[in-house]
Amino acid sequence: MKEWLLELIFPPRCAVCTEVLDMEERRGILCHDCAEQLPYVPKGICPHCGGVTETAGFCDFCLKEFAFESACAAFPYETVRRAIHLFKYDGGKKIGDGLGQLLADYMEKYHEAILAKTDFVLSVPLHPKKEKKRGFNQTHILCEQLSARTGLPFRRDILVRKRETAAQSTLDSSKQRRQNLKNAFAVTEDLIGKQVLLVDDIFTTGTTCNECAKELYRAGAQKVFVCCLSAAGKLS
Template identity: 45%
Template sequence: MKDWKKIIREFFFPPHCLICGEVLALEERGEKLCPKCLAHIPFLTGDQCAQCGRTIPGKATCHRCMLEDFPFSRGAAAFSYEVMRKPIACFKFQGYRYDGAELGGLMARYLKERFPDWIEWTDMMAAVPLHPRKRKKRGFNQADLLCRKISAETGMVYVPDLLRRVIHTRPQSSLNAAQRRENLKDAFALAPGAQVEGRHILLVDDIFTTGSTLRECSRVLLRLGAAEVRVFCLSVVEDFQSV
């Protein structure tokens, strides 16, 4: 019975490659990626900014991160947002919540290949939280789903709901950088009774845009005694002019 349902569903909604969107051939339908993407996952490689992860040939920190002076010490992103724009939109807004495990799996793979020492370094992973109202509306927090899979694949400890969003803020996408910062002031808090003192915390989100959200979350963790915070995102917006 289940098989029939699956066959009918696949007839009307043939599975697509998670990254490039190509319709998968019948024999590939066990996979989530097409053979091309599978053979060469378009991860960010080469010289990258040590704080936001975007490509910057020949430099350690990009101009913007130098000016921002973020409180987190390091940052990495597995993909350029250009590559992940559609997959993230499907995942977050079209109810493809199960893509979270696949995308989290790709993040785990990236970390293992590119920053294996970060896995050793991390005492606990935390997800950038959504306000409960937004979480209820979406049905899940995308960063939470990513963390669960990364934790399962790498063995890093994930503490769900370590951070909470206590103020329902305006959507960041409608604001400029200064407004984003003001909008997020005091928006985050640590879960009651949570202990972060002396811990190395890896903060996870889906998109690094201006870094304002990651900045505020890191600030809360450091203020409460975390030894160091690093951030790890599924994607980074490389062209900031387009934000």
């Protein structure tokens, strides 16, 4: 079906507020109002618990159980839930590119210091079978946009998923989540002295990013920073 006919039947909507985009707005993924006032998690609020923090990222309380150095998220999950669903499950690469640009914008505004000391960007990997079924790895697209915007190299093959695992969302307890991902990831080269930025789309319990970070540290990484497009927590 012709693209213009599809847009007539299913007009593009804003990725945040879901309002139908006018013709000028359709070059992007946001309406004018949302583009002018991006609903980023405000500086001084922890994206995970909603508590007050002195940084633009997670508070010390939320970080204490994790191996990585720091974590941040651009949006409360509910703000971009529809956009993420369209991106991941309807193959909306244009939406993915737009979300990646928003993540890059957030990192440049609030976490310039982290970008300045990062050697390269990594994405949380999918198992090859799942990636083949979906047709892409959504975090790869986020990383590609972040890399293009900041100039940081994106090293897509350093962190790999060795085995298939159940979806974390299907598991009830933190113990089950940890067990599900035990020995699921591997690092393919030495990272001695490197400082890396690990990217994911949704931070829920942090188990996935934590297991990835542990493997990166075992490979010699000096510091692992985490940035996510969204965080599910009290703000959502």
